[in-house]
Amino acid sequence: MRADRLISILLLLQNRGKLTTRELAEQLEVNTRTIHRDMEALSAAGIPVVAVRGKAGGWQLLEQYRTKLTGLKENELVSLFISPSSHLLNDLNLSDEWKEARQKLLASIPISLQEQTSDVWNRIHIDTTTWKQSTEKIESFKILQQAIWNEKKLKIEYEKADGECTQRIVEPLGLVAKGSKWYLVASSNGQYRNYRASRMISVMMTEDTFTRPIDFDLSTYWSNSTQQFIRSLPKYEVVVEASPSIIQRLTFTGRFIQTIKVDSQLENGWIPITMSFDSEQEAREYILGFGNQIKINHPVTLKENIYKMAKSVVQFYEQENEL
Numbered sequence: 001m002r003a004d005r006l007i008s009i010l011l012l013l014q015n016r017g018k019l020t021t022r023e024l025a026e027q028l029e030v031n032t033r034t035i036h037r038d039m040e041a042l043s044a045a046g047i048p049v050v051a052v053r054g055k056a057g058g059w060q061l062l063e064q065y066r067t068k069l070t071g072l073k074e075n076e077l078v079s080l081f082i083s084p085s086s087h088l089l090n091d092l093n094l095s096d097e098w099k100e101a102r103q104k105l106l107a108s109i110p111i112s113l114q115e116q117t118s119d120v121w122n123r124i125h126i127d128t129t130t131w132k133q134s135t136e137k138i139e140s141f142k143i144l145q146q147a148i149w150n151e152k153k154l155k156i157e158y159e160k161a162d163g164e165c166t167q168r169i170v171e172p173l174g175l176v177a178k179g180s181k182w183y184l185v186a187s188s189n190g191q192y193r194n195y196r197a198s199r200m201i202s203v204m205m206t207e208d209t210f211t212r213p214i215d216f217d218l219s220t221y222w223s224n225s226t227q228q229f230i231r232s233l234p235k236y237e238v239v240v241e242a243s244p245s246i247i248q249r250l251t252f253t254g255r256f257i258q259t260i261k262v263d264s265q266l267e268n269g270w271i272p273i274t275m276s277f278d279s280e281q282e283a284r285e286y287i288l289g290f291g292n293q294i295k296i297n298h299p300v301t302l303k304e305n306i307y308k309m310a311k312s313v314v315q316f317y318e319q320e321n322e323l
Helices: 002-016 021-028 032-044 074-080 086-091 095-108 111-118 141-150 218-232 244-249 280-288 300-322
Strands: 049-052 058-061 152-159 165-178 181-188 191-196 200-209 236-242 258-262 271-277 294-298
Touching: 002 021, 002 032, 002 058, 021 032, 021 058, 032 049, 086 095, 141 152, 141 165, 141 200, 165 191, 165 218, 181 218, 191 218, 236 244, 236 280, 271 280, 280 300, 294 300
Parallel strands: none
Antiparallel strands: 049 058, 152 165, 152 200, 165 181, 181 191, 236 271, 236 294, 258 271
């Protein structure tokens, strides 16, 4: 394990230039004392690792030093040949380039492993689309990419979820695909924000450049942002009894619902379930969709409101039949 970790440290420093003790510890999932011992071991082995002091300090290799470690383990090769999402590559206009790069990578590995690694394409396929796919049209996708790579500020007109349109100047930091939807992560007035690409009415790349934050990591930011978003969602808890016939279908509605607790089956055969919704309206629409297969125990007001909704539906169709 330690030998693998030392090699990982060496490759990380070679690829990223400089990393702090804490960053290395987080990457390798060890404590900082272990990293210090590993650095002593690398130095003792003749690897030119140096510690740079100060606020922007960290560990780095001496300039122009390159390791000659080129061997890849079997599982590492397999991981490189797992196909990424084809439609996301198409969005990025990188589909043809990826295919060419894959062939070059295949040609560079030993012949004894070529058949096994290339067969990964026929055994594992990643599809990030949904069953009911709705392709979002993004007119300015190329401009977003160019601005990110060139570190140019963007002037965007953006439509919020409530329909309000605003104009703003942002510093684009990265693109994130969530399922089949793309989001722009950008800095605005010193704060990081997420913008759904399909809601951008217009995008213009300005001539003004900006300095990308040195400590910004897109993957870490998005993970933290996602967790914060989930925690901030309003919670509306509902206690129901559900027919066993619909238990397997409860989570296949496409709605944002969380099953908090499923209790043991009652004598009448039904199953008590505690669920959490974003709002009462979401709960009403969800539960009403299952008709007489879900019975509400709490809150009572929800039961009353669903009764009113169901009654209004009946009255509507009764009037339709009278015409």
